Amino acid sequence: MQNLPAPVKRRIKALKQLQLVTTNIEAKFYEEVHALECAYYKMCAPLYEKRSDIVSGVYEPTDEQCVWESDDEEEGLTNDLKTKANLEDNKEQKKEESENEDIKGIPDFWLTIFKNVETLADMVQEHDEPILKHLYDIKVIFLESNPMGFVLEFHFEPNEYFSNSVLTKEYIMKCTPEKNDPFSFEGPEIYKCKGCVINWKKGKNVTVKTVKKNQKHKSRGSIRTVTKTVQNDSFFNFFNPPVVPEDSEAELDDDTQALLTSDFEIGHYIRERIVPRAVLYYTGEGLEDEDEDYEEEEGDEDDPDEEDEDDEESSPNNAPPGGKQQGTDPNDCKQQ
Amino acid sequence: MQNLPAPVKRRIKALKQLQLVTTNIEAKFYEEVHALECAYYKMCAPLYEKRSDIVSGVYEPTDEQCVWESDDEEEGLTNDLKTKANLEDNKEQKKEESENEDIKGIPDFWLTIFKNVETLADMVQEHDEPILKHLYDIKVIFLESNPMGFVLEFHFEPNEYFSNSVLTKEYIMKCTPEKNDPFSFEGPEIYKCKGCVINWKKGKNVTVKTVKKNQKHKSRGSIRTVTKTVQNDSFFNFFNPPVVPEDSEAELDDDTQALLTSDFEIGHYIRERIVPRAVLYYTGEGLEDEDEDYEEEEGDEDDPDEEDEDDEESSPNNAPPGGKQQGTDPNDCKQQ
Numbered sequence: 001m002q003n004l005p006a007p008v009k010r011r012i013k014a015l016k017q018l019q020l021v022t023t024n025i026e027a028k029f030y031e032e033v034h035a036l037e038c039a040y041y042k043m044c045a046p047l048y049e050k051r052s053d054i055v056s057g058v059y060e061p062t063d064e065q066c067v068w069e070s071d072d073e074e075e076g077l078t079n080d081l082k083t084k085a086n087l088e089d090n091k092e093q094k095k096e097e098s099e100n101e102d103i104k105g106i107p108d109f110w111l112t113i114f115k116n117v118e119t120l121a122d123m124v125q126e127h128d129e130p131i132l133k134h135l136y137d138i139k140v141i142f143l144e145s146n147p148m149g150f151v152l153e154f155h156f157e158p159n160e161y162f163s164n165s166v167l168t169k170e171y172i173m174k175c176t177p178e179k180n181d182p183f184s185f186e187g188p189e190i191y192k193c194k195g196c197v198i199n200w201k202k203g204k205n206v207t208v209k210t211v212k213k214n215q216k217h218k219s220r221g222s223i224r225t226v227t228k229t230v231q232n233d234s235f236f237n238f239f240n241p242p243v244v245p246e247d248s249e250a251e252l253d254d255d256t257q258a259l260l261t262s263d264f265e266i267g268h269y270i271r272e273r274i275v276p277r278a279v280l281y282y283t284g285e286g287l288e289d290e291d292e293d294y295e296e297e298e299g300d301e302d303d304p305d306e307e308d309e310d311d312e313e314s315s316p317n318n319a320p321p322g323g324k325q326q327g328t329d330p331n332d333c334k335q336q
Numbered sequence: 337m338q339n340l341p342a343p344v345k346r347r348i349k350a351l352k353q354l355q356l357v358t359t360n361i362e363a364k365f366y367e368e369v370h371a372l373e374c375a376y377y378k379m380c381a382p383l384y385e386k387r388s389d390i391v392s393g394v395y396e397p398t399d400e401q402c403v404w405e406s407d408d409e410e411e412g413l414t415n416d417l418k419t420k421a422n423l424e425d426n427k428e429q430k431k432e433e434s435e436n437e438d439i440k441g442i443p444d445f446w447l448t449i450f451k452n453v454e455t456l457a458d459m460v461q462e463h464d465e466p467i468l469k470h471l472y473d474i475k476v477i478f479l480e481s482n483p484m485g486f487v488l489e490f491h492f493e494p495n496e497y498f499s500n501s502v503l504t505k506e507y508i509m510k511c512t513p514e515k516n517d518p519f520s521f522e523g524p525e526i527y528k529c530k531g532c533v534i535n536w537k538k539g540k541n542v543t544v545k546t547v548k549k550n551q552k553h554k555s556r557g558s559i560r561t562v563t564k565t566v567q568n569d570s571f572f573n574f575f576n577p578p579v580v581p582e583d584s585e586a587e588l589d590d591d592t593q594a595l596l597t598s599d600f601e602i603g604h605y606i607r608e609r610i611v612p613r614a615v616l617y618y619t620g621e622g623l624e625d626e627d628e629d630y631e632e633e634e635g636d637e638d639d640p641d642e643e644d645e646d647d648e649e650s651s652p653n654n655a656p657p658g659g660k661q662q663g664t665d666p667n668d669c670k671q672q
Contacts, residue, residue, distance in 0.1 A: 005436045011390050012442065013404035014397035015615040018383050018390075022612060025383075029376040033369060040365040047354050047361075054347050054354075061350035068349035100341045106348065183616055276358060279351040280519055 023177050023185055030175050030187045031145070038142040044276070051278065052137040056157070057105030106282075110135040113274065113281040114235070119266060120274075127206045128235040134159040138278075140271050148173045148188060150271055161206075163199040167239050170194040171267045190264040195239035207234045238263070359513050359521055366511050366523045367481070374478040380612070387614065388473040392493070393441030442618075446471040449610065449617040450571070455602060456610075463542045464571040470495040474614075476607050484509045484524060486607055497542075499535040503575050506530040507603045526600040531575035543570045574599070 004012070053059035111132040114120040124132065137155040149172040156165060171193045177185035198207075209232040216223050231237070241263050242256045252260070273286070280286025340348070389395035447468040450456040460468065473491040485508040492501060507529045513521035534543075545568040552559050567573070577599050578592045588596070609622070616622030 005432075005439055007436050007439055008442055010402045011397060012615065012619065013402045014390055015387055015442075015618075016404045017401055018387055019613065019615050022380050022383050025376060025379055026612075029372060032372055036365060036368055036372070040361060043361055044358050047358050051351055051354055054350055061347060065353055066346045066349040068352045096341075100343050103341055103343055106344055106351075183613070183621060276362075277355065277519070279348065279355050282351075283348065285519060 020177075020182055023182050026187075027175055027177055027185065031148070034142075034148055034173075034175070034188060035144055038144050041140060041142055048137075048139070048275070052155075055106045055109045056136040105136075108133055109278070109282055110138065113278060116281055116284055116287060117274065119269065120235075123235045123238065123266075125206070125233050125235065131159065131161045131206065132235065134161075138270065138275050140275050143170075143172075148175055149190075152267060152270055152275075161201060161204045163201065164196070167198060167236075168196045169239060169241075169267060171264065171271075190268060192244040193241050193260075193263060193267060195241050198236060198239055206232060207236050207240070208232050238266070356513075356518055359518050362523075363511055363513055363521065367484070370478075370484055370509075370511070370524060371480060374480050377476060377478055384473075384475065384611070388491075391442045391445045392472040441472075444469055445614070445618055446474065449614060452617055452620055452623060453610065455605065456571075459571045459574065459602075461542070461569050461571065467495065467497045467542065468571065470497075474606065474611050476611050479508075484511055485526075488603060488606055488611075497537060497540045499537065500532070503534060503572075504532045505575060505577075505603060507600070507607075526604060528580040529577050529596075529599060529603060531577050534572060534575055542568060543572050543576070544568050574602070 050059065054061055111124075111129060114124050114132060134157045135154055136157055137153075139153040139155065141151040141153060143149040143151070149170065151171070152169045154167040154169075156162075156167070158165070171190045173188040173190050175188040177183075198205075208229050210227050210229050213226050213228055214223050215226055242252075242259055244252070244260065274281055277286045386395065390397055447460075447465060450460050450468060470493045471490055472493055473489075475489040475491065477487040477489060479485040479487070485506065487507070488505045490503040490505075492498075492503070494501070507526045509524040509526050511524040513519075534541075536543075544565050546563050546565050549562050549564060550559050551562055578588075578595050580588070580596065610617055613622045
């Protein structure tokens, strides 16, 4: 670049001015896409409502509503086997059937999803599981503009752990190219989030634990035991994220920044994939094939000691740099 | 899944029926996003036109149009140094200046981009370079629907290689969930493309080469030399892609499929990144930071012989499965 003749350098600056105009138009485009997302979420909302009713057992779908072809063949087979078994043990089946009648909706629907999706599973501790059994719906409320963003609503049945019926997590996005670095703009970006206060019932707060510590008196030498309350690992810490300082210039320490990055990713993922396709994460069909996200690496064989037979399978990396190989939703946004 | 009680299985089928409705609504959403893309491309078209005029030298930007702050400081420094040098060698500079006046537009603008972007650089052979020097614009023509798609137009100055002024590559997309696998739908997908005939001038076709072969007569034993024309590596093979059979059920062989996948990715990448941000690929600013696309791998340290000090830097992989870490344009689409 430095070696270019002056008139060419000058013209490149003119192209950059034009590029800045394009970038600002692009920001408007993303705003419209976000507005479309809001509109389409509203269109799907009645379907999500129906899903919630079926999950919680409020609504029992009709036979017609339960037809799903691809599974029917297997089902037929299972029924045949059952018929055989029936002859042998009719009583057992009767008992099972009457037990089945008591099952309300789809038990542990969201808990199962949380355990199926690795990143969420990493957050869920054993003591969270009985609480998450009461989660019967996650809703998204879109904030169209000023600020652009979304709220995740976690709906719980009345339970023995806390008195809230809804826990919320709000994500605020910005969709403006940065003054100092406009060309890094890639669309809406989450930059802060807000949790909510959980009204834990007495002794039920899983986000804290008490530890006992022995303290020795300086002069007297006597020992006393002190109980301290410290933070405990729990999914419910999700509702108490680090606060992003209002002053956007203030630098966050690396740990806090990493926590926030991870939090933004999870919030985005829940909105973008989990809520719209919950049943597929419940059955496992929606789980990403890890191979798909993995690209073959070229020219990585410079270590002669590393003989790896798998290398034979590697093919040249045809992917354009940064080009998405698999589809990405237009609702994808950047997380800080 | 198989172990679930029958009534729960039944309800899951109802959820799948609902999910199918959601998927079809999603397809409509993507159609609207594509329409928005068409509209916004039209909005940016005059800016791209201006860029093309500056690149080809048809238009010389005014001083006001060439202000670009961030570079100005460096520039100031360079000018200072130049002034010093001037005193020493004024004649040399005069000569340089008059030479600079002859430079039209931004020479090798697109060729430089092609050489900067790895995937494109891999396609460009040495014999392609003098031809690509004549490429002065790439335009996108959006096909809004029936079929949904886009055409890349490569505009060339009159040149000694072929008589076409424009070479075209057309990409056709589908935006319908597959009957047999509706839940794999992730938005518009390129499924076929069409090149164009290049009217090469005599002896200038770089996509073929002649090889000489000696043939021995079976009975007589005499040897004759035969000249055969075979395909030659060239960027211009991009305009002669494999044909996708009309019968969508027909299976393509692996090599052809790989060629097409790579071709679709490149076409998508040119439309999506290169054309809208050409100047940034020319200067190098738009090139992806490879680190960004690379995620740390966890639990990959089972080889005790492989002591890698870099491992100390690795942090747990916090990314949600499939969650995009960096922004992706909503115009991103899936390639077959």
